[in-house]
Amino acid sequence: MGQMIPDLSLRMATEARANGQKQKKQQVQYDPYFTEKVIAATGPSAHPRLAQVMPSLVRHLHDFAREVNLTVAEWTAAVDMINACGRMSDDRRNETQLLCDIIGLESLVDEITSKMLATSTTETPSAILGPFYRNDAPLKPNGTSIVQGLTPEVEWYEKALEDSAYVTGRVVTAAGAPIKGAIVDVWHTAPNGLYEQQDESQPDMNFRGRFETDSEGRYAFYALRPASYPIPDDGPAGQFLKMLDRHPNRPGHIHFIVSAPNFRTLTTQLYDDRDQYIENDSVFAVKDELVVHFTPREGDPEARWSLKYDFVLGSM
Structure with missing residues (x-):
């Protein structure tokens, strides 16, 4: 370690x-x-x-x-x-x-870079990449799930059912035109607050996937409402955080990287508005425009919640 x-x-x-x-x-x-x-x-x-x-x-x-x-x-x-x-x-x-992250430097640099490169005022705000991104997540068909290995034997099985969600939206230009062929790269933790590379009990690339937008710029996938979790505190960064008498918790969020040819790649996060740490994020990454509201979903046995969110990309 x-x-x-x-x-x-x-x-x-x-x-x-x-x-x-x-x-x-x-x-x-x-x-x-x-x-x-x-x-x-x-x-x-x-x-x-x-x-x-x-x-x-x-x-x-x-x-x-x-x-x-x-x-x-x-x-x-x-x-x-x-x-x-x-x-x-x-x-x-x-x-x-x-x-x-815990001294706010990545969030500050992200904001500086985003505002320097912005070409319009309607672009979706960026947010930090975080330390748990993995390259080459599987490319999945629209409408499929990023949840793997969910069986009654999993300790957080009931929580996963309770928070099952259908996430959809469009990727568009600043003028509102759809962007076909954009790649929406998504990842989040399990309900136990662990990314799959932190948790040997999870399948490889669990809660990760990439989706390509259709001719209307639409993407869709099944996931979970995200859970809040503590950032790892078993290393020097965590020890430093404790010495500052600060909590390590992040509000529940879903990570996204949205990319398309001739457009600036967007790295961001969406935050569940139910979370108690929205106003007190340990890495200072929450922005009002990225706080979202999940609504009950009817008639879908695969999801109890629904979220619709459109991403606006800036031009190169």
């Missing part, structure tokens, strides 16, 4: 607070030329984007370190945590990305 984050509670109580030095450290005058010296070290052939962004990054990091009187022990603990995240990450779990 990788090395866990060191005990920051001990480190943070050492240098900055030892021997009554706190007041003295706050009054220390640091080398006023150091930051500019670091920035000036960048050479004339540096990568253009790095040359543009690094001066700002260095200034912010150095100002932060001076503002909080960052100690060697604290800096070392942070480096150790990032290293531990890297050691724990693989193609089924991205612990470093999870760390970015």
Whole structure:
């Protein structure tokens, strides 16, 4: 599982607070030329984007370190945590990305990117990819189910029946024209709050599928109303979250990646409005436009709930 984050509670109580030095450290005058010296070290052939962004990054990091009187022990603990995240990450779990999620960085970068690339005001808002996406989910016919292996022996069988849902809608342009041949890539957790790669009892690629829109831009599939769940807290990111005295829970959501030739790929999530964590998402990804309402479905033995949602793609 990788090395866990060191005990920051001990480190943070050492240098900055030892021997009554706190007041003295706050009054220390640091080398006023150091930051500019670091920035000036960048050479004339540096990568253009790095040359543009690094001066700002260095200034912010150095100002932060001076503002909080960052100690060697604290800096070392942070480096150790990032290293531990890297050691724990693989193609089924991205612990470093999870760390970015809990400090809101991925949601912020997603919003910045989405607004920079937007070509209209009607496009569906984006949301974070999250750390549990898998490539090459099975391509399924419209109207089929992403639920596999549902038998009475499964511990969450009754909950799955209770939350069975039919999800449908269209993929359209900003002007409302249907987009034929768009791919709707979808995934969500089981009712126990686990994605299938976290749960050995689930079939491979359970609750995952891709669907191609028809000539009217329509897609459709059977799934479940999504359950809220805690993000994994058995690694350094989770330990960091506990040290911040924050809960790990995400509201129930369904992930989507919607793509089509000549249109900007949309990565987003739809959130069930019944969920108690809508207003308190541990990764700060909920947007009002992505909160949806499931309605009772009549006359369909395969689903007790229905959801209709249209995705609006922006042009390239």
